[in-house]
Amino acid sequence: MNTPLDADRFRPGEGRPANRISPIRTVVVTVLLVTIAAFAIPLFGESFDRITVTQTFGLLAAIDTGINAFALKVHRNGITHGQLPGRVSQLARPILVTSKNSCGRPMSGDAPAQWVSNGPFLSFDVDTTGLNTPIGRLQDSLELQTDSSSSGLLLRVPGVETRWTSLFDRMVDHNDGGTTGRIRFDSTARDTTSLRYLVTVRPRYEC
Numbered sequence: 001m002n003t004p005l006d007a008d009r010f011r012p013g014e015g016r017p018a019n020r021i022s023p024i025r026t027v028v029v030t031v032l033l034v035t036i037a038a039f040a041i042p043l044f045g046e047s048f049d050r051i052t053v054t055q056t057f058g059l060l061a062a063i064d065t066g067i068n069a070f071a072l073k074v075h076r077n078g079i080t081h082g083q084l085p086g087r088v089s090q091l092a093r094p095i096l097v098t099s100k101n102s103c104g105r106p107m108s109g110d111a112p113a114q115w116v117s118n119g120p121f122l123s124f125d126v127d128t129t130g131l132n133t134p135i136g137r138l139q140d141s142l143e144l145q146t147d148s149s150s151s152g153l154l155l156r157v158p159g160v161e162t163r164w165t166s167l168f169d170r171m172v173d174h175n176d177g178g179t180t181g182r183i184r185f186d187s188t189a190r191d192t193t194s195l196r197y198l199v200t201v202r203p204r205y206e207c
Contacts, residue, residue, distance in 0.1 A: 049167055050167070052135060053167050054171075056135050056168075057168070057172060059124075059133055063122065063126075067121075068201060070091055071201060071202070073114055073118035074114045075108070076107075083102075083111070087099075087128070089128050092125050093125075094112065094115055094116060094119065096112055102142055103144075136159050138155060141156075143196075152198050154184070154199070156194055157196075158194045161191060182198050
């Protein structure tokens with residue numbers, strides 16, 4: 001049986017005080033959320049950047065494999081060793097006798113038939129305007145590596161943000177800089193530069 005005190009305590013309109021969040025508790029929760037965000041957002045950003053680099057590297061590595069496969073199967077007339085393509089799109093699309101190799105010379109008469117018998121050398125298409133990658137558009141033309149540090153072909157992605165080249169260098173080449181290793185780039189004070197991927201080719205390939 002309720003006492004008068006109990007009756008007063010539960011009188012309509014005069015019940016228990018509302019369960020309100022105090023200003024101090026609000027401040028504490030806000031500080032905790034801000035602190036968590038300060039740690040989580042950079043970690044999430046770093047994880048996203050690593051995924052982007054990994055995806056781009058996968059495309060470049062596939063082209064690397066395709067170039068060496070092309071050179072192994074597409075020979076010049078009367079020569080047992082192969083020739084290197086002059087364009088990335090030649091790995092995905094049939095070549096002609098007028099197509100140029102990496103030396104700028106026309107492919108031999110046998111080359112188109114050899115391509116049909118053994119190609120394509122990529123599992124994805126590349127047109128003559130290049131290939132979109134997560135960090136920028138890869139140019140279609142291939143460049144000969146001419147310095148004394150190494151030989152091969154260079155894949156070039158122009159206009160890449162320097163944060164991508166730095167992360168590529170760290171993840172692929174263990175911070176060896178932009179002039180050695182598989183990933184090459186120019187030191188610059190600007191926000192963008194060209195990323196170059198070195199394709200190492202087997203001996204006895206023409207160009």
